[in-house]
Amino acid sequence: MTAQPITPADLPGTVTRYLQAHLVRDTATAISAFTPDATVTDDGRTYEGRAAIERWLDRAASEYTYTTEQIAAERADAEHYIVTNHLEGDFPGGVVDLRYRFALRDGLIERLDIAP
Numbered sequence: 158m159t160a161q162p163i164t165p166a167d168l169p170g171t172v173t174r175y176l177q178a179h180l181v182r183d184t185a186t187a188i189s190a191f192t193p194d195a196t197v198t199d200d201g202r203t204y205e206g207r208a209a210i211e212r213w214l215d216r217a218a219s220e221y222t223y224t225t226e227q228i229a230a231e232r233a234d235a236e237h238y239i240v241t242n243h244l245e246g247d248f249p250g251g252v253v254d255l256r257y258r259f260a261l262r263d264g265l266i267e268r269l270d271i272a273p
Contacts, residue, residue, distance in 0.1 A: 160231035160239055168230055171266060172238055172259050180225055182218040184211060192265045199271040221248040236261045
């Protein structure tokens with residue numbers, strides 16, 4: 158699956174809603190972007206279902222202080238998008254570019270994989 162660069166404005170509303178909510182640590186809005194049976198994989202751990210994802214979002218919001226800048230957006234197909242964010246903060250290493258790989262189903266996020 159070859160992804161094509163797109164502008165952030167061309168991302169699906171669900172992806173944009175999640176990213177904006179996560180940026181301002183609005184867990185309720187962020188979790189509303191996921192299907193009930195969604196999975197998130199971050200830092201080698203997988204979280205299944207909205208309750209587990211909500212706990213992950215709450216922990217991620219309080220564990221470190223960091224800034225986020227979106228540096229790229231790509232579309233693989235109508236259901237698969239990749240957003241690259243540049244993070245700087247007080248986490249181990251202090252700087253990282255993370256790729257957020259979104260898989261959508263019925264207009265919501267079914268799977269999110271986050272990795273460098």
